[in-house]
Amino acid sequence: MTSASEPVWLKIMEHGAAGEARTKAFLLDRFWVLERSVDIDGADFLIQLRSFSTRFTDAAPPRVGIVQAKYYQDQATTQYIPCRYVIDDKGEPLKGFFAVLHVGNEDQAGMYLLSSREIAETLDRSKDDPPRYIAGKKALDEKFRVLNRRQALDKIQHELAQRSSSESLRFLDRVNIPYRKVEKRDIDFAYTLPIPNSQEDIPRAFYDYRDKLRSLLYDMEEALVAIDNILKTTDPHVALQELEKLEQYRSSSHFSDGLTFTGYKCDLDWEYLKDGLKEHDRAISALDKVSKRAAFLDLSGRIKQELIAKVTEMDDEAKKGQSYFASLSFDHESLALKRIRLKLLDAGEPKPKKQFSAWQSVDDHFVDKKKRPATEVADDLWHELATEVLKFVCPTLDDEE
Incomplete structure (x- = not known):
């Protein structure tokens, strides 16, 4: 049977199988890949960061990513992605959703990767109800093409790692002041790309600036916990005990009832980072042109x-x-x-x-x-x-x- 004589239903099945098989092979290089028996939330695959230290029964279970695979016979093909897969009720992109698009076969095979944010910011929406993103020529733009599989997998892993960290922090937040562990990887993936910058090493500078700012939280933490305990207790004796903990933070005689949380000034001059971001964005824009x-x-x-x-x-x-x-x-x-x-x-x-x-x-x-x-x-x-x-x-x- 020639390709031209194949019935439409058979082509659809073959294309779907090809797209899912290629996507699974791509993802297995880096992640544990799970499959659902039903298609909910556009999840052809659920992916998990490889880790033996986290379990789904933990208080903060491991986060999974959602990957939808699409196959295009050629560049003229159009696919659709339901908006509810990509954005929440407020229109914000759902972190952890990715679309992997495959075009052509054999020597002409190509692959494209889009995150939920890239889908929401780039693709047009259909007018039908419920609305869908139109994954046509805009989705197959050169900037989304996967030429380096390692970088593409890094992009997915980076977002999952960020998502896991931020979700876990919910269990560590305190009443008045949250615990914030700043790591170098906590930056949008776009700023980790290998683009030279004459102004600043953006990931390193972003980490250094935030780490210095975080020291203010340490200074404030004990005082704020004491204040919170005073507000929570119904026992005046306990309140007075907590009040004594605030004595070391009392300000000078000019403002005797105030509190001072740090004895030094925190550097808020981030001009080099601003200039570095401008240069980075100019480079991305010029490459896209x-x-x-x-x-x-x-x-x-x-x-x-x-x-x-x-x-x-x-x-x-x-x-x-x-x-x-x-x-x-x-x-x-x-x-x-x-x-x-x-x-x-x-x-x-x-x-x-x-x-x-x-x-x-x-x-x-x-x-x-x-x-x-x-x-x-x-x-x-x-x-x-x-x-x-x-x-x-x-x-x-x-x-x-």
């Missing part, structure tokens, strides 16, 4: 991984006075990586003048006579190379600065 977001992120991620491996391998032989020199070759149209070369230049040896190259002095990576981690050297080299590639792909970025 030339339909190169996915291709650049794939190339940039591969550059970083290869440099980490190469620098780590050469780290023991690197000595003061030498310099790391990295050169990059890639396809200027598809941005596919060809090769990265890394070598050590001796002191006084001229640095080759080549396009898409970077160098770092070994001396700059010694602190107190000890070498800094090889990953930091690799990160500096990556930043130079990725910045040059970004400006090559998006030459208008220089004009915007």
